[in-house]
Amino acid sequence: MTRARDARWPGALxxxxxxxxxxxxxxxxxxxxxxxxxxxxxxxTARLRALNLLDEVPAPVVGRGRPTTCLRPHPEGPLxxxxxVRYEGxxxxxxxxxxxxxxxVARRHGHRDARKVVREIAAALGDLRRRHGHRLRAxxxxxxxxxxxxxxxxxxxxxxxxxxLSEILPDDSVPLLIGNDATLAGLAEARGxxxxxxxxxxxxxxxxxLGGVLVVGGLxxxxxxxxxxxxGHLPFGDRSRRCLCGALGCWDNEVDGRALARHLDAPPPDxxxxxxxxxxxxxxxxxxxxxxxxxxxxxxxxxxxxxxxxHDPEVVTLGGLAPxxxxxAEAEFDAAYLDGLMTFRRADPIPLRPAALGxxxxxxxxxxxxxxxxxxxxxxxxxxxxxxxxxxxxx
Amino acid sequence: MTRARDARWPGALxxxxxxxxxxxxxxxxxxxxxxxxxxxxxxxTARLRALNLLDEVPAPVVGRGRPTTCLRPHPEGPLxxxxxVRYEGxxxxxxxxxxxxxxxVARRHGHRDARKVVREIAAALGDLRRRHGHRLRAxxxxxxxxxxxxxxxxxxxxxxxxxxLSEILPDDSVPLLIGNDATLAGLAEARGxxxxxxxxxxxxxxxxxLGGVLVVGGLxxxxxxxxxxxxGHLPFGDRSRRCLCGALGCWDNEVDGRALARHLDAPPPDxxxxxxxxxxxxxxxxxxxxxxxxxxxxxxxxxxxxxxxxHDPEVVTLGGLAPxxxxxAEAEFDAAYLDGLMTFRRADPIPLRPAALGxxxxxxxxxxxxxxxxxxxxxxxxxxxxxxxxxxxxx
DNA sequence: CGTATTATCCTCGATGATCGAGCATAAAAG
DNA sequence: CTTTTATGCTCGATCATCGAGGATAATACG
Numbered sequence: 001m002t003r004a005r006d007a008r009w010p011g012a013l014x015x016x017x018x019x020x021x022x023x024x025x026x027x028x029x030x031x032x033x034x035x036x037x038x039x040x041x042x043x044x045t046a047r048l049r050a051l052n053l054l055d056e057v058p059a060p061v062v063g064r065g066r067p068t069t070c071l072r073p074h075p076e077g078p079l080x081x082x083x084x085v086r087y088e089g090x091x092x093x094x095x096x097x098x099x100x101x102x103x104x105v106a107r108r109h110g111h112r113d114a115r116k117v118v119r120e121i122a123a124a125l126g127d128l129r130r131r132h133g134h135r136l137r138a139x140x141x142x143x144x145x146x147x148x149x150x151x152x153x154x155x156x157x158x159x160x161x162x163x164x165l166s167e168i169l170p171d172d173s174v175p176l177l178i179g180n181d182a183t184l185a186g187l188a189e190a191r192g193x194x195x196x197x198x199x200x201x202x203x204x205x206x207x208x209x210l211g212g213v214l215v216v217g218g219l220x221x222x223x224x225x226x227x228x229x230x231x232g233h234l235p236f237g238d239r240s241r242r243c244l245c246g247a248l249g250c251w252d253n254e255v256d257g258r259a260l261a262r263h264l265d266a267p268p269p270d271x272x273x274x275x276x277x278x279x280x281x282x283x284x285x286x287x288x289x290x291x292x293x294x295x296x297x298x299x300x301x302x303x304x305x306x307x308x309x310x311h312d313p314e315v316v317t318l319g320g321l322a323p324x325x326x327x328x329a330e331a332e333f334d335a336a337y338l339d340g341l342m343t344f345r346r347a348d349p350i351p352l353r354p355a356a357l358g359x360x361x362x363x364x365x366x367x368x369x370x371x372x373x374x375x376x377x378x379x380x381x382x383x384x385x386x387x388x389x390x391x392x393x394x395x
Numbered sequence: 396m397t398r399a400r401d402a403r404w405p406g407a408l409x410x411x412x413x414x415x416x417x418x419x420x421x422x423x424x425x426x427x428x429x430x431x432x433x434x435x436x437x438x439x440t441a442r443l444r445a446l447n448l449l450d451e452v453p454a455p456v457v458g459r460g461r462p463t464t465c466l467r468p469h470p471e472g473p474l475x476x477x478x479x480v481r482y483e484g485x486x487x488x489x490x491x492x493x494x495x496x497x498x499x500v501a502r503r504h505g506h507r508d509a510r511k512v513v514r515e516i517a518a519a520l521g522d523l524r525r526r527h528g529h530r531l532r533a534x535x536x537x538x539x540x541x542x543x544x545x546x547x548x549x550x551x552x553x554x555x556x557x558x559x560l561s562e563i564l565p566d567d568s569v570p571l572l573i574g575n576d577a578t579l580a581g582l583a584e585a586r587g588x589x590x591x592x593x594x595x596x597x598x599x600x601x602x603x604x605l606g607g608v609l610v611v612g613g614l615x616x617x618x619x620x621x622x623x624x625x626x627g628h629l630p631f632g633d634r635s636r637r638c639l640c641g642a643l644g645c646w647d648n649e650v651d652g653r654a655l656a657r658h659l660d661a662p663p664p665d666x667x668x669x670x671x672x673x674x675x676x677x678x679x680x681x682x683x684x685x686x687x688x689x690x691x692x693x694x695x696x697x698x699x700x701x702x703x704x705x706h707d708p709e710v711v712t713l714g715g716l717a718p719x720x721x722x723x724a725e726a727e728f729d730a731a732y733l734d735g736l737m738t739f740r741r742a743d744p745i746p747l748r749p750a751a752l753g754x755x756x757x758x759x760x761x762x763x764x765x766x767x768x769x770x771x772x773x774x775x776x777x778x779x780x781x782x783x784x785x786x787x788x789x790x
Numbered sequence: 791c792g793t794a795t796t797a798t799c800c801t802c803g804a805t806g807a808t809c810g811a812g813c814a815t816a817a818a819a820g
Numbered sequence: 821c822t823t824t825t826a827t828g829c830t831c832g833a834t835c836a837t838c839g840a841g842g843a844t845a846a847t848a849c850g
């Protein structure tokens with residue numbers, strides 16, 4: 001039975017892609033978008049159904065004509081476990097091939113002991129593996145820190161040093177992906193959020209520091225080792241200030257709660273995100289707060305303008321505190337943005353849009369990254385091989 | 396004969412790609428790299444030969460075994476005209492599908508009257524079209540200025556305003572590509588220069604101002620309208636200085652001959668490139684010049700470090716004055732580079748390499764961009780259609 | 791000089807995916 | 821109940837690739 005080894009996936013990848021892009025597409029619509037004949041559509045969907053990859057249910061009737069079916073993830077189909085590690089806690093979710101993660105476990109942590117958190121997550125993932133067996137095809141982790149070669153190398157936000165997150169899985173029988181939270185959120189915005197359809201998307205998010213990613217053609221530009229998108233460590237800021245990351249003049253330090261605290265002559269806040277929210281909330285009655293927010297807004301907007309000059313995105317999506325900062329000091333923000341643009345861009349400036357997926361962006365992006373792997377040629381070959389083994393076992 | 400319309404190019408694109416990557420590859424070697432069987436190789440090369448796309452000549456014998464053939468551009472194969480418009484003049488070259496342009500015309504211009512230059516280039520291209528007829532499949536132009544939607548929108552370096560370069564061709568029977576010179580040089584370095592083999596390459600070049608591009612997987616990240624790569628207009632510089640581009644604090648103004656002149660309290664030079672060369676040449680006997688170069692080196696290196704943080708390239712290639720500035724102030728340059736890197740990057744910093752293609756980078760890159768079009772599925776379909784028409788005419 | 795070795799090329803039948811024509815089917819519209 | 825419309829299914833034709841087997845053209849060696 002070497003057939004499966006050689007299996008190629010012409011057409012099938014396209015159909016699965018349509019299901020991901022538009023969960024619940026009808027078979028007819030998917031075929032139309034892919035330019036497939038009805039014959040090919042029949043064959044492809046039949047094969048995918050036989051492989052437990054797709055399920056077809058009668059579509060709601062809309063007009064006359066023979067009713068078609070809706071394509072959905074198969075109830076016994078592959079799953080991706082997604083984990084989000086944040087400042088204040090972590091959560092774990094499961095996603096079928098439609099890329100819609102549903103939360104399974106969420107827990108707060110004291111963010112002191114990285115090893116303890118790793119053990120907790122490992123337990124949750126072990127549970128999922130026991131429950132879903134071979135259906136669990138990948139684990140995709142979003143983490144608030146710099147990631148390199150699948151390892152967390154710097155997480156000043158959480159207060160962790162380099163942590164080897166590969167220990168959340170006992171072995172490498174399931175592929176493990178580690179991604180930066182801002183990168184994954186940007187991926188999600190580009191694929192199915194505020195920037196759907198745009199070819200080049202710049203996503204920037206301010207939480208503690210600033211992160212982001214450039215997404216080109218639906219793929220994040222993550223660089224050679226996966227550490228791309230650390231826009232917060234561009235030297236847009238004060239060159240005499242050393243960042244926690246080790247570099248000088250990082251933008252990171254000019255746009256978040258720590259910057260607000262400095263402008264207000266307050267001590268560095270314990271939780272800069274909460275602090276920023278608090279300052280933002282009182283700008284209408286506190287002139288000093290409003291002034292600090294204006295300074296931060298200018299620093300943020302002029303940097304964004306520079307990145308627009310450099311990258312020429314079709315749209316910029318803003319996550320985390322960024323839309324709030326803009327809203328709180330819109331005039332200063334927009335003026336600084338325009339002032340930082342090259343002249344030829346001023347007539348029709350690139351739109352800055354608030355992120356559409358909010359808190360779930362990173363989780364959805366992690367699911368997308370995991371599914372990219374599972375629904376690739378090799379991923380599907382593995383799935384088929386596993387499927388044949390398990391049917392062999394049953395015979 | 397609708398066959399040609401439907402022609403797909405499985406395998407053939409791969410073989411043509413190998414010929415581009417390694418001009419003069421043997422057929423056996425190409426098949427090996429592509430994982431093709433000898434049967435497929437025979438069929439594909441035979442088809443490409445019949446279509447005037449490839450020529451096969453006996454390969455020099457190396458050992459025993461049946462001798463193979465070398466794959467080369469067909470003598471009647473498709474051509475790309477490449478044009479480079481620079482500060483001091485322009486030149487025009489022709490490239491076969493091996494992507495090695497050979498110069499045809501070169502002329503200096505007073506860079507005053509853009510329309511006159513456009514007419515001169517149009518004449519040269521008209522000449523090429525008359526001589527080569529349908530073999531000329533694309534015109535690819537490299538220009539020292541910001542390009543958007545195939546138009547030159549800002550060329551402060553040359554001293555031109557927005558110029559519609561589409562007038563260098565009388566009609567649109569041949570596709571016209573316009574690209575920024577630094578972008579194209581970076582493309583060339585990534586494909587066949589100092590960064591061959593690297594997946595993510597950052598190319599930066601200093602001439603008058605600074606340009607560059609990020610090349611990912613052999614494709615330049617040029618953004619939504621083609622204006623990507625204007626790294627010179629990131630606000631790494633003095634926020635109180637307005638750049639000619641219209642933005643504030645551009646890096647552009649800190650790294651070239653104009654910056655050197657400022658540091659030396661000299662008036663803005665007419666030809667900042669020549670001025671920079673002159674200053675660089677006298678650093679060994681002129682302390683003030685050496686000091687100015689050190690300041691520029693620091694500004695350049697710290698910006699590069701920021702971009703390395705943000706993009707995580709595998710290698711950075713430096714063109715134009717950049718390697719000279721680095722060489723003239725190596726200690727300051729390297730210290731500033733390291734100081735601008737995030738801590739985890741310091742142990743094994745991304746290498747900065749001088750560009751390998753020198754003056755010809757942009758021209759070679761333009762040829763590459765043109766060939767990407769010509770050797771695409773649609774480009775080859777067009778070629779076949781044209782070929783059939785001309786044989787029909789002869790019958 | 792002739793044979794062995796080596797590496798490649800060519801031929802040919804098998805495989806598998808797609809396509810399109812023709813027919814079957816399932817709904818609404820009349 | 822028939823017509824209209826949209827879709828699904830079947831089946832043969834086409835085409836690229838693959839792999840096995842044999843042919844070919846060079847060197848190496850006796």
